[in-house]
Amino acid sequence: MSVKQVTEGLSGVLADTYVLFAKTQNYHWNVVGPQFHALHVMFEEQYNELFLAIDEVAERIRQLGSKTPGTLADFLKLSVVSEVSATSAANMVADLASCNQKVAERAGTCLKYAVEAGDDGTQDLMIRRMAAHEKASWMLRATLGDEPREASSPVAAPARPSKIAKTKKPKGAKSAKSTAMPVAVASTPTKGASTKPPKSAKKKGRVAMG
Numbered sequence: 001m002s003v004k005q006v007t008e009g010l011s012g013v014l015a016d017t018y019v020l021f022a023k024t025q026n027y028h029w030n031v032v033g034p035q036f037h038a039l040h041v042m043f044e045e046q047y048n049e050l051f052l053a054i055d056e057v058a059e060r061i062r063q064l065g066s067k068t069p070g071t072l073a074d075f076l077k078l079s080v081v082s083e084v085s086a087t088s089a090a091n092m093v094a095d096l097a098s099c100n101q102k103v104a105e106r107a108g109t110c111l112k113y114a115v116e117a118g119d120d121g122t123q124d125l126m127i128r129r130m131a132a133h134e135k136a137s138w139m140l141r142a143t144l145g146d147e148p149r150e151a152s153s154p155v156a157a158p159a160r161p162s163k164i165a166k167t168k169k170p171k172g173a174k175s176a177k178s179t180a181m182p183v184a185v186a187s188t189p190t191k192g193a194s195t196k197p198p199k200s201a202k203k204k205g206r207v208a209m210g
């Protein structure tokens with residue numbers, strides 16, 4: 001990989017960051033609804049972070065000896081972030097989550113070029129940009145309550161721990177529940193077991209402490 005590919009990768013990330021900055025600020029201004037204050041503040045934090053990143057990425061391109069894209073037309077041409085804007089608060093959040101993920105992926109591509117070119121400075125910058133966009137995307141998705149699903153029955157799942165805490169054995173419950181409980185009971189000892197160190201672990205512990 002050549003320096004040219006690294007600077008092209010950086011130019012893409014710069015363009016994405018600029019368009020995402022404008023979009024995030026647009027949403028900061030135009031968001032409405034019950035979550036107005038929280039979203040207004042979060043969007044401001046995010047566009048401020050993007051604003052600082054724009055300068056750092058652009059100056060990295062200059063340090064590598066290339067001219068940096070610097071017009072809005074350049075940025076729109078090079079960016080994978082669409083200028084199309086959402087209108088509802090929920091769609092704004094979902095849109096920004098998706099855009100941040102896209103920019104993280106572009107930074108990842110640029111990172112690969114930098115690794116192959118042996119360009120440590122760009123690697124460091126792209127790792128930090130990936131982390132920033134992944135964090136922003138996570139915060140936005142969390143705002144929507146979009147979490148990975150651990151159980152197929154989210155209604156039944158929270159009830160199990162309290163029942164288990166009160167009674168180790170399930171009382172004469174309905175057949176549907178009684179078949180579910182042993183699974184839950186069976187799963188708790190493994191959690192509890194980890195608090196009781198096995199004999200071998202105690203021995204190891206002594207050795208380690210000594």
Ligand SMILES: [Fe+2]
Nearest residue numbers: 028029040044
């Ligand atoms: Fe403001």
